[in-house]
Amino acid sequence: MAQSLVLVQDLHKDYQTAAGAITVLKQVNFSMDAGDFVAIMGPSGSGKSTFMNILGCLDKPTSGHYALNGHPIAELDGNALAKIRNQTIGFVFQGFNLLSRASLLDNVALPLVYSGVSKSERQERAKVLLEKVGLGKYINSLPNQISGGQQQRVAIARALVNRPQLILADEPTGNLDSVTSEEIMALFSALNAEGISIILVTHESDIAEHASRQVRFLDGRIVQDTRSRTMENVTEAGVLN
Amino acid sequence: MFSAMLGEAWQAMGANRLRTFLTMLGMVIGVGSVVLMMAVGQGAEESVKQSINAMGSNLFIVLSGSSTSGGARSGSGNASTLTVNDANAIGELDGVGNVAPISMGNAQVVFGGNNWSTSIMGTTATYLDIRAWDLDDGYVFSDSDMRSATRVALIGKTVVENIFGDINPIGKTIRIKQNPFVVLGVLKDKGQSLDGRDQDDTIIIPLTTAQRKILGNQFAGSVRQIMVQAVSPEAMTMVEQNINGLLKQRHNIREGADNDFNVRNLTAVANSAAETTRTMSLLLGAIASVSLLVGGIGIMNIMLVSVTERTREIGIRMAIGAREGDILLQFLLEAIVISVIGCLIGLFIGITGAMLVNKLTQAAVVISGYSVMIAFAVAASVGIFFGFYPARKAARMNPIEALRYQ
Numbered sequence: 184m185a186q187s188l189v190l191v192q193d194l195h196k197d198y199q200t201a202a203g204a205i206t207v208l209k210q211v212n213f214s215m216d217a218g219d220f221v222a223i224m225g226p227s228g229s230g231k232s233t234f235m236n237i238l239g240c241l242d243k244p245t246s247g248h249y250a251l252n253g254h255p256i257a258e259l260d261g262n263a264l265a266k267i268r269n270q271t272i273g274f275v276f277q278g279f280n281l282l283s284r285a286s287l288l289d290n291v292a293l294p295l296v297y298s299g300v301s302k303s304e305r306q307e308r309a310k311v312l313l314e315k316v317g318l319g320k321y322i323n324s325l326p327n328q329i330s331g332g333q334q335q336r337v338a339i340a341r342a343l344v345n346r347p348q349l350i351l352a353d354e355p356t357g358n359l360d361s362v363t364s365e366e367i368m369a370l371f372s373a374l375n376a377e378g379i380s381i382i383l384v385t386h387e388s389d390i391a392e393h394a395s396r397q398v399r400f401l402d403g404r405i406v407q408d409t410r411s412r413t414m415e416n417v418t419e420a421g422v423l424n
Numbered sequence: 425m426f427s428a429m430l431g432e433a434w435q436a437m438g439a440n441r442l443r444t445f446l447t448m449l450g451m452v453i454g455v456g457s458v459v460l461m462m463a464v465g466q467g468a469e470e471s472v473k474q475s476i477n478a479m480g481s482n483l484f485i486v487l488s489g490s491s492t493s494g495g496a497r498s499g500s501g502n503a504s505t506l507t508v509n510d511a512n513a514i515g516e517l518d519g520v521g522n523v524a525p526i527s528m529g530n531a532q533v534v535f536g537g538n539n540w541s542t543s544i545m546g547t548t549a550t551y552l553d554i555r556a557w558d559l560d561d562g563y564v565f566s567d568s569d570m571r572s573a574t575r576v577a578l579i580g581k582t583v584v585e586n587i588f589g590d591i592n593p594i595g596k597t598i599r600i601k602q603n604p605f606v607v608l609g610v611l612k613d614k615g616q617s618l619d620g621r622d623q624d625d626t627i628i629i630p631l632t633t634a635q636r637k638i639l640g641n642q643f644a645g646s647v648r649q650i651m652v653q654a655v656s657p658e659a660m661t662m663v664e665q666n667i668n669g670l671l672k673q674r675h676n677i678r679e680g681a682d683n684d685f686n687v688r689n690l691t692a693v694a695n696s697a698a699e700t701t702r703t704m705s706l707l708l709g710a711i712a713s714v715s716l717l718v719g720g721i722g723i724m725n726i727m728l729v730s731v732t733e734r735t736r737e738i739g740i741r742m743a744i745g746a747r748e749g750d751i752l753l754q755f756l757l758e759a760i761v762i763s764v765i766g767c768l769i770g771l772f773i774g775i776t777g778a779m780l781v782n783k784l785t786q787a788a789v790v791i792s793g794y795s796v797m798i799a800f801a802v803a804a805s806v807g808i809f810f811g812f813y814p815a816r817k818a819a820r821m822n823p824i825e826a827l828r829y830q
Contacts, residue, residue, distance in 0.1 A: 269745020297745040
């Protein structure tokens with residue numbers, strides 16, 4: 184069997200709070216092949232954001248195993264994790280999270296600063312990506328001079344600039360109207376068609392329909408794992424547990 | 425990557441110009457005052473050094489002792505106990521170079537319609553050698569002038585200004601206490617002595633002339649003081665002992681009795697004056713350094729605010745691959761850029777201020793490359809030192825919490 188891009192086994196995550204330990208993730212098992220497009224759904228507090236943070240190497244699990252491309256993440260130090268976030272994973276956030284002082288070109292080129300790419304190459308690559316997401320005319324504008332949908336396109340261009348294998352999108356359409364949401368989802372589908380793996384967190388089921396697989400979280404567990412197009416792969420995780 | 429970070433530091437500083445400017449102002453004032461204080465302090469040291477050099481090196485002055493009349497004791501220099509013969513005998517001692525006996529007093533000097541009261545110094549030509557005092561114009565009186573007590577005079581710059589104005593004094597005849605004197609030469613500008621006396625307000629005439637014609641009523645051969653120059657700094661202790669021994673013998677002073685003369689080491693006095701100014705300039709520098717420290721604390725304060733304000737930005741940068749070191753470097757660089765630019769402006773203001781002080785008060789200032797370098801190095805280290813804690817705070821942030829920060 185081919186190696187999974189993402190392999191998570193028996194993942195637990197506890198948070199220490201003033202009121203005692205809270206378990207956010209319990210016995211989560213998940214695997215994903217390269218090229219897949221997964222939507223993660225679930226109500227607030229179901230643990231999906233924590234799960235995304237762990238997959239994005241921003242957070243560490245309390246126990247359990249997580250391997251990216253077959254490499255266990257637990258063994259890596261801070262700098263190695265930063266390198267993975269820089270080169271293997273691209274983040275897209277609900278609030279876009281662009282640097283307000285920097286031009287669109289500088290925003291998109293920012294990850295390349297941390298991988299030591301020369302200035303001329305940084306600008307060239309950022310420009311190509313801004314053109315690809317349809318914002319080639321605005322490269323010197325500031326983020327507050329363009330619309331929310333356009334800002335999210337810039338954020339996607341930034342996520343793509345280091346040619347990652349995996350894009351993690353945390354409610355990327357949460358702040359957008361339905362027409363703009365459709366445009367952003369079409370962009371994700373196009374990227375997935377080019378072979379980039381995508382994991383997307385969303386509340387909305389019509390957004391989740393764009394993915395080829397839907398995973399539902401509830402109270403820190405995966406309760407449903409569905410493939411939308413090939414019906415024979417459907418498993419009712421809730422039944423199995 | 426470094427240049428990209430410098431660019432970002434510049435951008436971040438530009439984002440809040442007033443705050444950046446105020447932060448910088450702390451550095452500007454700190455560095456400016458250090459440079460100014462050091463310039464003034466070193467200037468003072470330098471002028472003291474010049475006074476010492478102008479005074480002459482390895483000098484003793486032998487003063488006649490006090491006299492007692494009717495139970496009242498006068499100050500030293502008033503008894504007529506020292507003689508030209510004493511001076512000649514001192515000249516024979518080992519380690520003694522030049523010796524100049526001096527008689528002096530004040531007198532009114534007249535030329536044309538102008539008159540001026542000045543000090544009249546009767547001495548030998550060696551006095552000018554000891555004081556390393558040259559002539560601006562004319563020539564010094566000769567041995568034969570000495571022997572025949574000729575009425576000739578060398579006059580100081582202040583006297584020239586006051587009675588001659590623009591007239592060339594050489595060869596002109598002036599009157600000192602009604603006696604006509606021919607001006608042989610004009611003394612070079614000597615400036616103030618260590619105690620602030622104007623050394624150019626003087627007239628030098630041959631000792632014999634002074635004793636016989638001007639400072640009359642002393643008995644022949646007596647002098648006020650004898651200036652003695654040792655051949656080297658090392659010989660000074662020995663020379664002092666020898667002068668004391670010789671004069672005790674010549675003046676028949678018994679063991680245990682008071683001396684009727686005083687030997688003073690002028691060089692030691694001068695050195696202590698130099699020491700005083702050095703201490704003063706150190707003190708000025710120390711006070712100014714405090715303002716540099718305060719400026720550094722200002723930088724730290726603003727960097728802490730900046731780190732908190734930009735928490736979300738830090739989270740974003742971490743999410744897209746910034747290492748701890750990258751974040752640390754970014755904020756550190758910002759602190760350093762602020763302090764270095766502040767330092768450059770401070771240098772400019774400090775140097776301009778020092779020149780202004782020089783212009784307005786005529787006080788000597790010295791701007792040395794050394795003090796500029798020190799100020800610069802200190803400013804850079806202040807930036808690093810006070811920028812490090814906020815930068816480390818930024819670098820140690822938890823990316824998830826930073827991203828959630830509103």
